[in-house]
Amino acid sequence: MAVDASPRPIHSRPPEALPREVDVAVVGSGFGGLAAAVALRRAGRDFVVLERDDDVGGTWRDNSYPGCACDVPSHLYSFSFAPNPDWSRSFSPQPEILDYLRSVARRFGVLPRIRFGAEVLDASWDAASMRWRIETPRGSLTARVLVAGTGPLSEPSVPALPGLASFRGTAFHSAKWRHDHDLAGERVAVIGTGASAIQIVPQIQPEVSHLTVFQRTAPWVMRRRDRDFGTAERWAYRHIPGTQRLARSAIYWGRESWVLGFAKQTWLMGIGERMAHRLLRQQVPDPELRAKLTPRYRLGCKRVLLATDYYPALAQPNVDVVTDRIAEILPHAIATEASDGSRIEHPVDTIVFGTGFHVTDPPIADRVRDGNGRRLSELWSRDGMSALHGLTVAGFPNLFMLVGPNTGLGHSSIVLMIEAQVAHVMDALRQMDARGLTAIEPRPEVQSAYAARMQRELAGTVWNAGGCASWYLDDHGRNTTLWPTFTFAFRRELQRCDLRNYVVHRAVEAAGGHRDPVAAEALGWS
Numbered sequence: 001m002a003v004d005a006s007p008r009p010i011h012s013r014p015p016e017a018l019p020r021e022v023d024v025a026v027v028g029s030g031f032g033g034l035a036a037a038v039a040l041r042r043a044g045r046d047f048v049v050l051e052r053d054d055d056v057g058g059t060w061r062d063n064s065y066p067g068c069a070c071d072v073p074s075h076l077y078s079f080s081f082a083p084n085p086d087w088s089r090s091f092s093p094q095p096e097i098l099d100y101l102r103s104v105a106r107r108f109g110v111l112p113r114i115r116f117g118a119e120v121l122d123a124s125w126d127a128a129s130m131r132w133r134i135e136t137p138r139g140s141l142t143a144r145v146l147v148a149g150t151g152p153l154s155e156p157s158v159p160a161l162p163g164l165a166s167f168r169g170t171a172f173h174s175a176k177w178r179h180d181h182d183l184a185g186e187r188v189a190v191i192g193t194g195a196s197a198i199q200i201v202p203q204i205q206p207e208v209s210h211l212t213v214f215q216r217t218a219p220w221v222m223r224r225r226d227r228d229f230g231t232a233e234r235w236a237y238r239h240i241p242g243t244q245r246l247a248r249s250a251i252y253w254g255r256e257s258w259v260l261g262f263a264k265q266t267w268l269m270g271i272g273e274r275m276a277h278r279l280l281r282q283q284v285p286d287p288e289l290r291a292k293l294t295p296r297y298r299l300g301c302k303r304v305l306l307a308t309d310y311y312p313a314l315a316q317p318n319v320d321v322v323t324d325r326i327a328e329i330l331p332h333a334i335a336t337e338a339s340d341g342s343r344i345e346h347p348v349d350t351i352v353f354g355t356g357f358h359v360t361d362p363p364i365a366d367r368v369r370d371g372n373g374r375r376l377s378e379l380w381s382r383d384g385m386s387a388l389h390g391l392t393v394a395g396f397p398n399l400f401m402l403v404g405p406n407t408g409l410g411h412s413s414i415v416l417m418i419e420a421q422v423a424h425v426m427d428a429l430r431q432m433d434a435r436g437l438t439a440i441e442p443r444p445e446v447q448s449a450y451a452a453r454m455q456r457e458l459a460g461t462v463w464n465a466g467g468c469a470s471w472y473l474d475d476h477g478r479n480t481t482l483w484p485t486f487t488f489a490f491r492r493e494l495q496r497c498d499l500r501n502y503v504v505h506r507a508v509e510a511a512g513g514h515r516d517p518v519a520a521e522a523l524g525w526s
Helices: 031-042 096-107 197-204 231-239 244-256 259-262 267-281 286-291 310-314 376-383 414-435 445-456 487-493
Strands: 020-025 047-050 122-126 129-136 138-149 170-173 187-191 210-214 318-321 326-331 334-336 341-345 349-352 399-402 441-442 503-511 515-524
Touching: 020 031, 020 129, 031 047, 031 096, 031 414, 187 197, 197 210, 197 310, 197 349, 210 334, 231 244, 244 259, 259 267, 267 310, 310 318, 326 441, 414 441, 414 487, 414 503, 441 445
Parallel strands: 020 047, 020 138, 138 399, 170 349, 187 210, 187 349, 210 318
Antiparallel strands: 122 129, 129 138, 326 334, 334 341, 441 503, 503 515
């Protein structure tokens, strides 16, 4: 697929009005929303995509910080139905991924179905009409089915640090990068050492006067084996049938093998730890700095980071790595407190938060309400985040949440999970049509059993038992983020929507021959 290098915004004609009612409303136009839109269009269904911004791309539109790139190989981090022979590198940079998603929207004809500037402010289930009532800044609409494709990395998380409001410099999250702000010659603080920070630090270190990196927990860093794709290689991907599919398959099975160490035989992670320690020794000669950067937990417990330039950047004379607790933000500095109670002030002009996203408390859950007006966030804050197949939630009929609870991956491409879920949604819609059903929702006992199974299977994995606290875990210590095993097992489970797991709602035939959506009955299938 040719890369679409068109400037923002992707739409050029005047915005079309929202439909008053639609069969399926899709929220978001990142990988999840576009996968759903393509499948719905292919099936000839009536749908609309509600996008809050002025462009497609989701996470890959919002994250445009220096050095932003994917840590899953390009051939695997793309749709199976839309291979791209024009990737420039084995790990795609952000601009190419965004251009790829734009190309998918255009090539598969879903762009006219997207309504930009239509952020979902509220979506409530109307039990009488058996439809979702959706409010956006551009107006309201109703839909029989709501597909939430907002994803877990859509809302930045900024810690509530004391004194932050008093800071007189510039502060922003990595996902809201201030391209209008010049860092040259400034004293810059990067708070966090996760996947975004390790890409940002090497890019900005040469231009700032001083860089202070605030690290709470040292990450495991493995060598990033990135390379350019040559002209001949890209020609082969485009013109020799099966070449790119073969490359994707090899990458897929290589990544699946990581599950053996993450979830089956965690002692295998010691092999990777020795490789990571070797990289640290090679790139950080200073023993004091090396001690700060040495993880004290099992490889894989937190997200494994891939970088070849991060450690060398930290070893430069204009960089400090601070591991003391941040006590307070001052107007022109960050104050830290050591374990002995002593405080140090670190002068800064700009603060960059590389502090991740709202993963276990997604904001979309605060905007979705059941038939009694109860928000999904209320349910999850009480019982923990859960959904059958990470997709459907008891009490919320016809709600499908792509990349919901326990669908994240510590080893492979989330696009694989998205495609499996979208296929499941399409099978559910087909069966609903065939059986004359108006709505479905999972049986509470089935969903509860599924959630309990997830926790059982995750219990012995490195993600749960690796000796760290990560964003995979919620406030109660439960891993409600990751899928516990191979992706092919997830795809197999979701091949068909088994309606025996659901309470189904069927509209009743009213006098006069029309179907009365107000009178509905819940049917249990045995």
